[in-house]
Amino acid sequence: MRExxxxxxxxxxxxxxxxxxxxxxxxxxxxxxxxxANISGEQIxxxxxxxxxxxxxxxxxxxxxxxADYAGLATNNIPATRVEAACASGGLSFKQAxxxxxxxxxxxxxxxxxxxxxDVGTEVTTxxxxxxxxxxxxxxxxxxxxxxxAMIATDYMHRYGLTREQLAQVAVKNHExxxxxxxxxxxxxxxLDTVLNSTLVADPxxxxxxxxVTDGAAxxxxxxxxxxxxxxxxxxxxxxxxxxxxxxxLHDRKDISTIDATVAAGNRAFxxxxxxRKDIGFVEVHDCFTIAEICAIExxxxxxxxxxxxxxxxxxxxxxxxxxINPSGGLKACGHPVGATGIKQVYETVxxxxxxxxGRQIDTEIGMTHxxxxxxxxxxxxxxxxx
Amino acid sequence: xxxxxxxxxxxxxxRIKVEEIARVWGANGTEISRGLGVYEKxxxxxxxxxxxxxxxxxxxxxxxxxxxxxxxxxxxxxxESHPYAVKPTAVTVGEAIGATPVMTAADYEFACKAGTAAIxxxxxxxxxxxxxxxxxxxxxxxxxxxxxxxxxxxxxxxxAMIIGNKDPIAEINHTCSFTTDTPDFWRRENKPYPRHGxxxxxxxxxxxxxxxxxxxMLEKMGTKPSDYTYAVFHQPNGKFPVQAASMLGxxxxxxxxxxAVTYLGNTYSGASMVGxxxxxxxxxxxxxxxxxSYGSGSGSDSFDITVTDVINSDxxxxxxxxxxxxxxxxxxxxxYAVYAKHKGxxxxxx
Amino acid sequence: MWVVPEQxxxxxxxxxxxxxxxxxxxxxxxxxxxxxxxxxTCGKYFxxxxxxxxxxxxxxxxxxxQFKGTGKVVTYSIIRSSSxxxxxxxxxxxxxxxxxxxxxxxxxxxxxxxxxxxxMPVKRVFRKLGEEGSSGAIHYGTKFVPA
Numbered sequence: 088m089r090e091x092x093x094x095x096x097x098x099x100x101x102x103x104x105x106x107x108x109x110x111x112x113x114x115x116x117x118x119x120x121x122x123x124a125n126i127s128g129e130q131i132x133x134x135x136x137x138x139x140x141x142x143x144x145x146x147x148x149x150x151x152x153x154x155a156d157y158a159g160l161a162t163n164n165i166p167a168t169r170v171e172a173a174c175a176s177g178g179l180s181f182k183q184a185x186x187x188x189x190x191x192x193x194x195x196x197x198x199x200x201x202x203x204x205x206d207v208g209t210e211v212t213t214x215x216x217x218x219x220x221x222x223x224x225x226x227x228x229x230x231x232x233x234x235x236x237a238m239i240a241t242d243y244m245h246r247y248g249l250t251r252e253q254l255a256q257v258a259v260k261n262h263e264x265x266x267x268x269x270x271x272x273x274x275x276x277x278x279l280d281t282v283l284n285s286t287l288v289a290d291p292x293x294x295x296x297x298x299x300v301t302d303g304a305a306x307x308x309x310x311x312x313x314x315x316x317x318x319x320x321x322x323x324x325x326x327x328x329x330x331x332x333x334x335x336x337l338h339d340r341k342d343i344s345t346i347d348a349t350v351a352a353g354n355r356a357f358x359x360x361x362x363x364r365k366d367i368g369f370v371e372v373h374d375c376f377t378i379a380e381i382c383a384i385e386x387x388x389x390x391x392x393x394x395x396x397x398x399x400x401x402x403x404x405x406x407x408x409x410x411x412i413n414p415s416g417g418l419k420a421c422g423h424p425v426g427a428t429g430i431k432q433v434y435e436t437v438x439x440x441x442x443x444x445x446g447r448q449i450d451t452e453i454g455m456t457h458x459x460x461x462x463x464x465x466x467x468x469x470x471x472x473x474x
Numbered sequence: 475x476x477x478x479x480x481x482x483x484x485x486x487x488x489r490i491k492v493e494e495i496a497r498v499w500g501a502n503g504t505e506i507s508r509g510l511g512v513y514e515k516x517x518x519x520x521x522x523x524x525x526x527x528x529x530x531x532x533x534x535x536x537x538x539x540x541x542x543x544x545x546x547x548x549x550x551x552x553x554e555s556h557p558y559a560v561k562p563t564a565v566t567v568g569e570a571i572g573a574t575p576v577m578t579a580a581d582y583e584f585a586c587k588a589g590t591a592a593i594x595x596x597x598x599x600x601x602x603x604x605x606x607x608x609x610x611x612x613x614x615x616x617x618x619x620x621x622x623x624x625x626x627x628x629x630x631x632x633x634a635m636i637i638g639n640k641d642p643i644a645e646i647n648h649t650c651s652f653t654t655d656t657p658d659f660w661r662r663e664n665k666p667y668p669r670h671g672x673x674x675x676x677x678x679x680x681x682x683x684x685x686x687x688x689x690x691m692l693e694k695m696g697t698k699p700s701d702y703t704y705a706v707f708h709q710p711n712g713k714f715p716v717q718a719a720s721m722l723g724x725x726x727x728x729x730x731x732x733x734a735v736t737y738l739g740n741t742y743s744g745a746s747m748v749g750x751x752x753x754x755x756x757x758x759x760x761x762x763x764x765x766x767s768y769g770s771g772s773g774s775d776s777f778d779i780t781v782t783d784v785i786n787s788d789x790x791x792x793x794x795x796x797x798x799x800x801x802x803x804x805x806x807x808x809x810y811a812v813y814a815k816h817k818g819x820x821x822x823x824x
Numbered sequence: 825m826w827v828v829p830e831q832x833x834x835x836x837x838x839x840x841x842x843x844x845x846x847x848x849x850x851x852x853x854x855x856x857x858x859x860x861x862x863x864x865t866c867g868k869y870f871x872x873x874x875x876x877x878x879x880x881x882x883x884x885x886x887x888x889x890q891f892k893g894t895g896k897v898v899t900y901s902i903i904r905s906s907s908x909x910x911x912x913x914x915x916x917x918x919x920x921x922x923x924x925x926x927x928x929x930x931x932x933x934x935x936x937x938x939x940x941x942x943x944m945p946v947k948r949v950f951r952k953l954g955e956e957g958s959s960g961a962i963h964y965g966t967k968f969v970p971a
Contacts, residue, residue, distance in 0.1 A: 241942070337930070
């Protein structure tokens with residue numbers, strides 16, 4: 088396998104982008120990435136795009152060809168593949184692109200993620216997202232995604248004594264980071280009271296425990312490490328990749344509060360990278376709900392089970408803390424265009440490692456991403472380092 | 475002899491007070507309650523309908539007695555509120571009690587007496603040897619137009635009787651009917667609520683048929699009212715069955731145990747059968763039960779029933795399912811707004 | 825007042841695109857009567873049913889099994905905001921239930937929202953699971969109530 092580096096990154100601003108269509112979002116992110124890598128479209132060998140549900144959100148399938156076409160690459164006839172793993176579609180798109188370059192199949196590869204969620208009403212959005220769970224046996228029982236994570240929270244709080252305030256602190260911390268990220272959907276700090284007094288969505292989770300509905304796209308460009316300096320002075324190397332799956336339904340997990348696919352994917356990524364937890368400067372984790380961040384910190388091995396709440400409360404997960412989590416603001420504050428999230432995590436990680444994360448910069452050489460599909464049926468982790 | 479092998483009733487948990495309905499229409503609730511002899515009525519949960527009520531009643535009957543579902547050869551459900559205009563309620567019941575596929579099934583409609591018509595059909599099939607067991611159900615999520623007199627009483631509930639001839643808990647000694655074309659109450663196709671003839675529903679309709687069928691029965695059996703331990707009459711309200719009983723010479727003591735309507739309301743096709751279930755909940759071997767149903771349009775089915783020793787034997791476990799009084803006691807009172815939501819009167823976009 | 829017949833619940837299930845009735849029909853016996861499966865090789869029970877034992881794989885012998893319909897609450901939430909068939913039911917209790925045979929499933933529990941607790945014993949009931957609009961098919965199946 089060849090060593091692989093990220094040579095360019097691009098990301099749209101996240102939010103309710105009423106003027107942007109699905110294809111325009113991708114084109115915007117792709118153009119930013121090409122500009123960043125200082126390459127032209129003809130140099131691209133292959134495209135992977137993570138997208139959860141264009142079929143339901145904008146009634147469009149055949150996404151690979153569509154984006155290649157609107158990126159102006161139809162005449163080049165390059166391979167373009169859509170990758171789907173619910174909210175882990177972006178992370179998985181990156182892994183496919185990484186594999187394509189590492190294997191020698193392609194040299195310059197785009198890994199993108201895009202989701203246009205606001206062209207349907209909230210009710211449809213809720214239903215589309217619920218399709219990431221088991222439709223036949225969870226969907227028919229009336230599950231919503233907040234409901235599934237709320238059941239994790241109920242179990243977790245009961246077993247580990249996590250307090251409502253500790254959970255709320257996750258959102259407060261992520262909003263504080265988001266306020267420093269110009270691409271974030273929410274750029275406003277919030278207080279504990281904001282979270283604790285927000286509307287109950289699915290007990291014990293409240294509105295401010297949930298990531299928002301977001302439009303957005305992100306794209307990154309990968310190249311063999313030995314060619315990376317043709318394009319950039321600051322290539323970011325992919326040190327490790329780990330992907331894992333688990334039961335589609337939450338009820339089939341051996342331990343409701345442990346996302347076992349996170350444990351497996353994290354371990355695989357660490358093993359491949361040959362680094363330790365203590366070497367990691369920050370992690371972009373999949374905080375679709377506050378409880379998800381708590382579980383992720385533990386399941387990735389940064390603390391023991393039951394301790395992430397205290398760690399958060401003590402400020403150890405904030406920028407400047409022992410293990411900063413979600414400097415981008417996470418899904419909570421930066422926004423969660425489901426298929427784009429995994430690529431945005433890579434975008435943020437590259438920005439941090441290059442030293443380009445103005446206002447929220449963490450001084451480190453190694454960062455990590457953690458992208459989850461469903462309630463943890465798919466997890467994709469990557470570890471990156473300065474080349 | 476053909477008879478009742480087992481029985482079960484089901485009443486949804488929700489209740490609304492007649493006074494609460496009266497409040498919405500600016501009527502005198504106390505007076506209406508007293509006039510009707512009905513104080514509360516049952517309403518369905520958001521996810522309950524005649525099919526779910528029928529299944530729960532049938533499963534209660536199955537719980538009380540070991541009946542091999544394979545031996546159930548017929549399922550008939552009488553109702554005015556079958557969820558489908560076309561597609562039988564009875565097949566879902568058959569499937570849910572494991573009786574499919576070697577069985578016959580159909581839905582019945584004869585206003586409030588469709589359930590007892592199902593009992594008669596079941597008796598015929600058992601007596602002729604066509605089936606070993608037949609399930610007869612009367613259930614409704616009764617409809618009454620908002621503001622109409624029917625709204626005070628139209629209720630949800632039902633009962634199931636498994637009919638057979640091997641060791642019945644109660645033998646059905648005889649059944650007979652009294653039927654004419656009488657337009658006292660009807661619901662046209664595609665209309666959500668029934669219409670009725672007001673006071674015409676009384677003397678020429680309910681009383682003529684209930685008394686007619688009952689007299690026919692007493693004559694045929696050569697019995698007099700005092701020969702019976704209990705009597706059950708169709709109970710659209712608390713007043714009619716009491717009047718009918720007194721016209722026929724039955725006492726208040728005989729009808730009171732089967733008068734479920736007071737805190738249940740009129741469960742239409744379920745009404746007489748829930749009343750019979752309430753009587754069976756307390757019956758002893760040797761007790762004789764007189765029952766006459768009434769269905770608008772109009773007809774009455776009369777039954778002469780004798781409770782056997784089997785009701786107290788190991789073959790039957792009355793405690794395996796809740797009694798009518800236990801079902802009535804397990805309740806949650808709601809206001810008119812919640813009632814409207816439960817009854818589908820809050821219209822949502824599709 | 826404009827009124828409609830009883831129990832009209834609108835549906836979004838499957839995004840408003842009406843699914844073929846076969847999709848629900850083929851699971852009818854499972855949902856009506858809690859018919860799951862049982863691996864006679866290792867003794868595990870599966871509801872929702874699995875045609876392949878995840879432990880024994882090809883050595884597993886799978887047979888149908890009717891679950892008793894009793895169990896207890898493993899974890900739960902109160903759903904305050906939902907879509908489609910479930911919109912009119914809010915707030916409702918959603919729970920993961922462990923059946924006595926050991927298998928776990930997700931279900932709506934019909935009870936007062938402040939009464940549910942971890943470990944609460946429950947039993948099956950027959951209810952409507954949803955319907956495809958006021959003119960479409962109605963789907964029935966098992967839900968749970970406090971035992």
